[in-house]
Amino acid sequence: MKEGDPGGMLAGLQCPLPAGERPASERPAVLLAHGGGGRMTQALIQDLFLEAFRNPALEALHDGATLSLEGGRIAFSTDSFVVRPLFFPGGDIGSLAVHGTVNDLAMCGARPIALSAGFILEEGLPLEDLRRVVRSMRDAAARAGVPIVTGDTKVVDRGKGDGIFITTTGLGRVPPGIEIDPRRARPSDAVILSGPIADHGIAVLSVREGLRFETELKSDSAPLHTLVEGILAAGGEGVHVLRDPTRGGVASALNEIAAACGYGIRIREAAIPVREEVRGACEILGLDPLYVANEGKCLAIVAREKAEAVLAAVRSDPLGREAAFIGEVVEEHRGKVVLRSRIGGNRVVEMISGEQLPRIC
Amino acid sequence: MKEGDPGGMLAGLQCPLPAGERPASERPAVLLAHGGGGRMTQALIQDLFLEAFRNPALEALHDGATLSLEGGRIAFSTDSFVVRPLFFPGGDIGSLAVHGTVNDLAMCGARPIALSAGFILEEGLPLEDLRRVVRSMRDAAARAGVPIVTGDTKVVDRGKGDGIFITTTGLGRVPPGIEIDPRRARPSDAVILSGPIADHGIAVLSVREGLRFETELKSDSAPLHTLVEGILAAGGEGVHVLRDPTRGGVASALNEIAAACGYGIRIREAAIPVREEVRGACEILGLDPLYVANEGKCLAIVAREKAEAVLAAVRSDPLGREAAFIGEVVEEHRGKVVLRSRIGGNRVVEMISGEQLPRIC
Numbered sequence: 001m002k003e004g005d006p007g008g009m010l011a012g013l014q015c016p017l018p019a020g021e022r023p024a025s026e027r028p029a030v031l032l033a034h035g036g037g038g039r040m041t042q043a044l045i046q047d048l049f050l051e052a053f054r055n056p057a058l059e060a061l062h063d064g065a066t067l068s069l070e071g072g073r074i075a076f077s078t079d080s081f082v083v084r085p086l087f088f089p090g091g092d093i094g095s096l097a098v099h100g101t102v103n104d105l106a107m108c109g110a111r112p113i114a115l116s117a118g119f120i121l122e123e124g125l126p127l128e129d130l131r132r133v134v135r136s137m138r139d140a141a142a143r144a145g146v147p148i149v150t151g152d153t154k155v156v157d158r159g160k161g162d163g164i165f166i167t168t169t170g171l172g173r174v175p176p177g178i179e180i181d182p183r184r185a186r187p188s189d190a191v192i193l194s195g196p197i198a199d200h201g202i203a204v205l206s207v208r209e210g211l212r213f214e215t216e217l218k219s220d221s222a223p224l225h226t227l228v229e230g231i232l233a234a235g236g237e238g239v240h241v242l243r244d245p246t247r248g249g250v251a252s253a254l255n256e257i258a259a260a261c262g263y264g265i266r267i268r269e270a271a272i273p274v275r276e277e278v279r280g281a282c283e284i285l286g287l288d289p290l291y292v293a294n295e296g297k298c299l300a301i302v303a304r305e306k307a308e309a310v311l312a313a314v315r316s317d318p319l320g321r322e323a324a325f326i327g328e329v330v331e332e333h334r335g336k337v338v339l340r341s342r343i344g345g346n347r348v349v350e351m352i353s354g355e356q357l358p359r360i361c
Numbered sequence: 362m363k364e365g366d367p368g369g370m371l372a373g374l375q376c377p378l379p380a381g382e383r384p385a386s387e388r389p390a391v392l393l394a395h396g397g398g399g400r401m402t403q404a405l406i407q408d409l410f411l412e413a414f415r416n417p418a419l420e421a422l423h424d425g426a427t428l429s430l431e432g433g434r435i436a437f438s439t440d441s442f443v444v445r446p447l448f449f450p451g452g453d454i455g456s457l458a459v460h461g462t463v464n465d466l467a468m469c470g471a472r473p474i475a476l477s478a479g480f481i482l483e484e485g486l487p488l489e490d491l492r493r494v495v496r497s498m499r500d501a502a503a504r505a506g507v508p509i510v511t512g513d514t515k516v517v518d519r520g521k522g523d524g525i526f527i528t529t530t531g532l533g534r535v536p537p538g539i540e541i542d543p544r545r546a547r548p549s550d551a552v553i554l555s556g557p558i559a560d561h562g563i564a565v566l567s568v569r570e571g572l573r574f575e576t577e578l579k580s581d582s583a584p585l586h587t588l589v590e591g592i593l594a595a596g597g598e599g600v601h602v603l604r605d606p607t608r609g610g611v612a613s614a615l616n617e618i619a620a621a622c623g624y625g626i627r628i629r630e631a632a633i634p635v636r637e638e639v640r641g642a643c644e645i646l647g648l649d650p651l652y653v654a655n656e657g658k659c660l661a662i663v664a665r666e667k668a669e670a671v672l673a674a675v676r677s678d679p680l681g682r683e684a685a686f687i688g689e690v691v692e693e694h695r696g697k698v699v700l701r702s703r704i705g706g707n708r709v710v711e712m713i714s715g716e717q718l719p720r721i722c
Contacts, residue, residue, distance in 0.1 A: 032719045033714070035608075035719070035720075036608060036609060036713060036717060036718075036719070037607065037608030037609030037613050037654075037713065038609050038613050038652075038712050038713030038714055038717075039711075039712050039713065039714045040714065041609075042617075042712065060542060060543075060544075061543070061617070061621065062468070062469060062541075062542065062543060063438055063464075063465040063468040063469060063604065063605070064436045064437055064438025064439075064465045064466060064468070064469045064471075064531070064533075065436070065437045065438070066434055066435070066436050066437075066469055066471075066535060067434070067435050067436075067437060068433070068434055068435075069430060069432060069433065069434075069435045070432045071430060071431045071432035071433075072429070072430065072432075073427055073428070073429050073430075074427070074428050074429075074430050074532075075425045075426070075427050075428075076425055076426045076427075076428060076475060076477060076510060076511055076532060077424055077425025077426070077477070077511055078425075078477035078478070078479045078511055078512060078513050078528070078530055079479065079513045080479035080480070080481050080513050080514075080515045080528060081515075082481060082515045082517050103424075104424040104425045105425055107423070107424040107425070108423060108424060108425045108427055110425070110427075114437060116437060116438070116439035116530050117439070118439045118440065118441035118479075118528040118530075119441070120441050120443060120481070120526055120528075149437060150437055150438055150439055151439060152439050152440045152441050152528075153441075154441045154442075154443045154526075154720075154722075155719070156443050156523060156526075156720060157719065157720070159520065160522065160523040161521065161522060161523070162517060162521040162522070165481055165515075165517075165526065167439070167441060167479040167481075167513075167528035167530075169439055169477050169479075169528075169530035170425070171435075171437060171532070172425075174427055180423075181421060181423065182421075182422070182423060183421075243424065244424070246398065247396075247397060247398030248397060248398030248399050248402075252398050252399050256403075256422070260422060291399075293398075350400075351399050351400050351403065352397060352398065352399030352400065353394070353399055353400045353401065356397060356399075357397075358393045358396070358397070358516070358518065359396075359515075359517060359518070361515075
């Protein structure tokens with residue numbers, strides 16, 4: 001490479017990694033050939049993906065998996081994960097990709113049946129990083145009791161991706177009688193939040209920004225299907241809406257629900273759990289925890305007569321011990337979310353307008 | 362930016378696009394905020410995705426779609442698309458992403474029921490390019506008779522993606538009695554190929570390399586589920602294996618089948634249809650058409666007694682007019698593919714070892 005760059009010509013070139021970040025030659029890395037559909041692709045599938053995800057549907061190594069399903073209602077959900085960095089306190093892109101899709105199914109009231117995974121890898125990614133992510137997916141899927149039955153791997157040239165992007169898609173079964181839909185929220189419904197907010201966003205941001213706190217802040221990334229089963233067992237048809245407040249946080253999730261159902265949602269600031277160290281980090285970073293992403297929390301909007309039973313069920317789950325009533329659906333403030341602050345004033349909580357934290361999931 | 366770069370410091374910076382490729386300020390582009398989960402994400406979903414894909418499941422705007430299914434066997438398949446360039450003769454990444462997943466379902470013997478789509482967009486992508494791709498997906502899905510019922514959009518910072526990556530996942534229904542599995546190929550089965558090979562790979566490569574030919578070479582990108590229905594109607598349980606020879610081409614697809622079933626596959630070079638201009642382009646580019654990607658072709662491995670009926674069915678479909686018997690499954694050459702050349706010699710056709718054409722799909 002030239003020493004000087006007077007014409008700015010280097011700007012148009014593909015960026016090589018700085019030398020210190022280049023994979024050492026003895027550190028095996030993803031090559032374009034791993035995405036070619038030939039022997040190297042097969043080797044990657046056999047050594048890495050099959051080794052981790054082994055199950056009969058995947059072992060058929062066909063273009064897709066074939067599953068036998070009972071008739072009924074099926075939930076179908078997809079999410080792409082581009083979180084940066086790939087590894088963060090409390091999780092990594094692999095477990096996040098499993099939890100995120102398991103949770104999207106759970107928010108439809110569904111129990112997961114099967115997942116697919118599509119990988120877009122950047123040339124030069126250390127194979128050990130890929131292996132670590134794949135094993136983390138395996139463990140997360142095993143804990144959630146859901147097999148990864150089919151997948152795909154593509155490789156893009158260096159500088160055209162960012163290590164690993166994963167798209168997971170899930171199939172789940174919705175039990176009879178369960179009708180979860182943001183349009184079902186109605187006045188007097190209680191709003192339950194399963195625990196303290198903003199852990200995921202702050203954990204990812206703290207490692208990205210090199211911030212240190214006295215206590216390590218950890219992502220709350222976790223699968224919520226068991227917690228949701230408890231909610232449905234306790235609340236039955238009285239469970240109107242479920243939502244996991246991921247990017248955009250609790251504020252955006254509640255705004256979406258208010259817009260969908262056409263009623264208002266009133267929440268009480270003092271009732272919303274936020275860990276002390278997370279609140280401190282938000283203050284330092286100038287972030288409102290209401291807008292920060294969660295990856296293991298659930299909002300449940302439940303008929304008043306079922307609300308106590310549902311809250312008790314959530315609190316009996318290890319992931320919901322700190323659950324709380326945070327508000328209710330109201331006739332007024334149609335389509336809006338209104339927060340009663342600690343000092344007693346009311347303010348409209350808008351949907352986040354842009355990007356508070358890029359690439360948080 | 363500094364005029365000189367004596368320490369090579371610029372190498373580690375994110376590459377800005379060269380000025381000529383920067384979107385003009387009056388040309389609206391994807392921003393990081395479009396991926397933030399807030400108002401701009403909602404606007405993108407409403408104006409672009411919902412406008413194109415409108416259907417009741419998608420309009421619920423929930424974390425996933427809920428579908429009512431009859432019981433039975435379901436095919437489930439996912440593919441990520443990273444083709445470069447986004448637009449090429451005969452198609453674009455949008456139609457390709459629909460056809461690719463419809464075809465993977467078809468290769469399981471399934472009729473498509475629903476698709477999901479996960480988008481990973483690069484900051485700076487012109488919104489008009491995204492709109493063009495989304496409309497192309499809409500048209501391809503409508504032609505294939507399959508709704509896009511759920512999706513997700515993420516945005517990565519400039520220089521960490523490449524315009525648009527799309528991951529489509531499909532659900533399909535496998536009719537009773539149909540058992541398509543590469544392990545079912547057996548000696549004396551006929552190998553049928555639905556038409557001339559290598560069109561897709563050569564079309565993409567020609568535009569990427571700026572090659573011009575007398576006739577425009579076009580991708581064969583097309584949905585194969587109707588052709589497969591014809592195959593299954595004609596061949597029933599005698600249809601043992603279906604495979605669309607995408608990246609890695611016919612050679613790699615047949616090698617995978619030979620490895621899975623444990624028998625040999627013998628093919629005749631003279632029987633394999635290749636368009637004259639594609640053959641010429643392959644010669645110029647030093648490519649073997651057997652290894653070049655197809656996106657609208659199907660290999661069918663069929664019991665001998667059903668072979669004539671299946672070939673007739675394929676030829677009666679507009680996408681299969683040039684179908685041919687190209688070989689058979691044999692006891693010898695176990696796990697290998699052997700080609701009888703035009704001049705009479707035999708050679709083993711290996712699985713492609715690396716990457717012949719990066720980012721072809």
